[in-house]
Amino acid sequence: MASAAKGPVTRFAPAPTGWLHLGHVVNAMHVWGIARERGGRVILRIEDHDRTRCRQEYVDGIVDDLDWLGFVPDSIAPRQSWKQRGERYAAVLAELEAAGLAYPYDCSRRDIAAEVPDRFGEEMRYPALCRERRLAPDSTLARRVRMDDGIETFVDERLGPQAQSPAEQCGDFLIRDRLGNWTYQFAVTVDDLDQGVDLVIRGEDLLSSTARQIRLARLLGRTTPPTFHHHALITNPDGSKLSKSAGDTSIREMRAAGKTADDVLNALAHGS
Numbered sequence: 001m002a003s004a005a006k007g008p009v010t011r012f013a014p015a016p017t018g019w020l021h022l023g024h025v026v027n028a029m030h031v032w033g034i035a036r037e038r039g040g041r042v043i044l045r046i047e048d049h050d051r052t053r054c055r056q057e058y059v060d061g062i063v064d065d066l067d068w069l070g071f072v073p074d075s076i077a078p079r080q081s082w083k084q085r086g087e088r089y090a091a092v093l094a095e096l097e098a099a100g101l102a103y104p105y106d107c108s109r110r111d112i113a114a115e116v117p118d119r120f121g122e123e124m125r126y127p128a129l130c131r132e133r134r135l136a137p138d139s140t141l142a143r144r145v146r147m148d149d150g151i152e153t154f155v156d157e158r159l160g161p162q163a164q165s166p167a168e169q170c171g172d173f174l175i176r177d178r179l180g181n182w183t184y185q186f187a188v189t190v191d192d193l194d195q196g197v198d199l200v201i202r203g204e205d206l207l208s209s210t211a212r213q214i215r216l217a218r219l220l221g222r223t224t225p226p227t228f229h230h231h232a233l234i235t236n237p238d239g240s241k242l243s244k245s246a247g248d249t250s251i252r253e254m255r256a257a258g259k260t261a262d263d264v265l266n267a268l269a270h271g272s
C-alpha cells in the first residue's frame with residue numbers, strides 16, 4: 001500500500017440482501033465522514049456470506065447507488081462468498097477446531113429451548129449442549145465457537161465504556177450453519193482482522209455483537225481489537241425501526257422518483 005497515512009482503516013460493509021436504503025446512507029455518512037476527518041481509509045466490503053439470502057442484483061445496485069451518492073471507497077475487499085473467502089474461512093475454522101475452540105453441533109431449536117428459559121425479546125443463549133459430545137467433524141454439521149465465561153470491556157467512541165459477557169449473551173455462537181453458510185459474526189471478525197480494519201463504524205443495533213467479535217478476534221491471535229464507534233440509527237417519525245424492505249427508503253426508488261443525490265444527503269444531514 002503506497003499510502004503513508006496514519007489514519008484509521010475502516011469499512012463500509014453492506015449485506016446484499018436488499019437494495020441500498022437510508023439506513024445504509026446514514027452509516028456511509030459516518031464512515032466516510034469520520035475516515036476523511038481523520039485521514040483514514042475506507043474499504044468497501046460486500047458481505048455476501050449468506051448464500052441463501054444474497055443476490056447479485058443487490059450487489060450491483062448497492063455499488064451503483066453508492067457511486068451515484070458520491071461515496072468512493074479507497075479499496076475494495078474480497079467479497080465474503082465461498083468463492084472468494086471460503087478457503088480462508090475454512091482454514092480459520094480448522095485452526096479453531098485444532099485448538100479445541102470450535103466444534104460440530106446438531107441441536108435443534110427445541111433442544112436448546114428445553115435447556116434455557118425463553119427470555120422474551122432476547123437473544124437465545126446456546127447452552128453448549130454439543131461442546132463435549134465430540135461429534136465427527138462432518139461437513140454437513142454446523143459449527144460453534146466456544147465463548148467461555150468472562151467480561152469483555154471496551155470504550156465505544158460515542159457510547160463510552162461498555163462491558164458485555166458473550167457467555168451470557170449468546171453462549172458458544174454459530175460460525176457456520178448446516179448449509180455451509182458462514183455467519184456474520186465469524187466472517188466479519190476474520191475479515192476485520194485480515195484487512196487491518198482498526199476502526200469499526202456501524203449502527204448501534206450492532207453494539208451487542210461487539211464483545212463476541214473482540215473475543216473471537218483474540219482467539220484468532222488479534223492482540224489489539226479495533227476501536228468501535230456505534231452511531232445512532234435513523235428511525236421512522238414514530239420512532240420505529242426503519243425497515244430495509246420498505247420500498248420508500250430504498251435509494252433505487254428515490255432515484256426512480258427523480259430525487260438527486262443532494263436531495264438524499266441533504267434530507268439526512270438535516271434530519272428530515
Ligand code: GLU
Binds near residue numbers: 206
Ligand atoms: N454486514 C452488516 C450489515 O449489513 C454490517 C457489518 C458490520 O458493520 O459489522 O448489517
